[in-house]
Structure formats: C-alpha cells, structure tokens
Amino acid sequence: MNFLNNLAVKLGITKSEMTAVTLLSFFLLLGGTMKYSGAMQDTDKAIKQAEAASFSEADVDSLLALALQEKRSGGISDARLVAENLPITTENERPEQTDAIASTKPASKKKLTGTIAFNTASSAQLQRISGIGPVMAKRLVEFRQRKGGKVEHFNDFLEVKGIGKKKLERLKQHLTLD
Structure with a gap:
C-alpha cells in the first residue's frame, strides 16, 4: 500500500481516489480476461461446428447442380428431398457423377494443350x-x-471461390490476359 500512497502523492490525488482507480483497473483487467476466455470457448465451438458441417467442393457442386436441375424442371422444391437423393460418400471417396452434372459437361472431352485468351473465352x-x-x-x-x-x-x-495457389498456377499455364 505504501507504493500506492507514494504514487497518489506524485499524481496529486487523494488516497481514496487512488483506491478507486486501482479497483476500476482491476475490474477492467478481470473483465477483459473473462471476455477473452469466453471468446476462445466460442471460437472453439464455432470451429468444431464448421468442421462437422463442411462439405467437399465436389459435394457442394453436386448439390448446386441437383438443385438447379430440380428448379428448371419444376420438380421438387423442398431442398431436403433433393439432398436425400444424393449419394453419401466418405471423405476419401469421389462422388459419382449424377445426370445433372454429366449433362453440363462439354461435348468435346479433348483437354487443352495450348493457351486461350481468358477475356474472350467461353465456358466450354x-x-x-x-x-x-x-x-x-x-x-x-x-x-x-x-x-x-x-x-x-x-x-x-x-x-x-475454389481457386487457390495450385489452381492459379494451372490457369497461368493455359490462359493469357490479352
């Protein structure tokens, strides 16, 4: 307490004001610590939920293709029913192509060996x-x-979405930005 008294004298405040400042500082630090620990717990929960709900890119693309096909055909509007028709795969399996995805494939299956101008290229x-x-x-x-x-x-x-460093390198080999 002697330290606080000396500090109060140097700052020109009374002993009771110094006690109040000390208590406020203590509660501020305590509140910050509590908030930080709560945020860490919330972050851990959010990460676990995201990992549990994550789908591979192929799963998401097949879901989107099926939903688009159903919307165009005027069929099932309930997304739950669309999802029930999807094959269940494990993380290591590649899902089989559905008719919806196969029908959107280009007619030509020849792979590109040269380069194309991206700014004028078609989807095909x-x-x-x-x-x-x-x-x-x-x-x-x-x-x-x-x-x-x-x-x-x-x-x-x-x-x-879906383009990382590896795919970017592949695009650089086949595209020009003229």
Whole structure:
C-alpha cells in the first residue's frame, strides 16, 4: 500500500481516489480476461461446428447442380428431398457423377494443350483446362463479367471461390490476359 500512497502523492490525488482507480483497473483487467476466455470457448465451438458441417467442393457442386436441375424442371422444391437423393460418400471417396452434372459437361472431352485468351473465352473453352469443370467455368465467366469483361492480373483469380495457389498456377499455364 505504501507504493500506492507514494504514487497518489506524485499524481496529486487523494488516497481514496487512488483506491478507486486501482479497483476500476482491476475490474477492467478481470473483465477483459473473462471476455477473452469466453471468446476462445466460442471460437472453439464455432470451429468444431464448421468442421462437422463442411462439405467437399465436389459435394457442394453436386448439390448446386441437383438443385438447379430440380428448379428448371419444376420438380421438387423442398431442398431436403433433393439432398436425400444424393449419394453419401466418405471423405476419401469421389462422388459419382449424377445426370445433372454429366449433362453440363462439354461435348468435346479433348483437354487443352495450348493457351486461350481468358477475356474472350467461353465456358466450354474454359472447361477444356484440366481441373476446370462446368461450375468453376461458370464462376470464372461471372468473375470476368464482374470485372467489366477484362481481367488484368492473374492474382485477381484468387477472389474466385475454389481457386487457390495450385489452381492459379494451372490457369497461368493455359490462359493469357490479352
């Protein structure tokens, strides 16, 4: 307490004011500690929920394709019924192609060996690139449209869902940004 008294004298405040400041500081630190520990617990719960609810990209794409097919055909509108018709796969399995996905494949199965100009490429041309399916090709075309019809830097492709560093390197081999 002698330290606090000396500090109070140097700051020109009374002993009771110094006690009040000390208590307020203590409760502020205690509250911050409690908030931080609660936030950490909430973060852990959120991570566990996200891991439990995560789907592979192929699962999400097949869900989207089935939902789109049902919407176009005017069939089942309940998403639960669409999801019940999906094959259940484990993490290591690749899901079989459904008719909805197979029907959106390009007619030409030849893979691209040269380069194409991205700013003028069609969805079918983009699908000829190894690793680019109908959903990714659609995302790329929509991305180009959002950019005003012209993409100037390859790093901009990282904004597209599903494109990481590996896929970006593959795109750099097959695309030009003229």
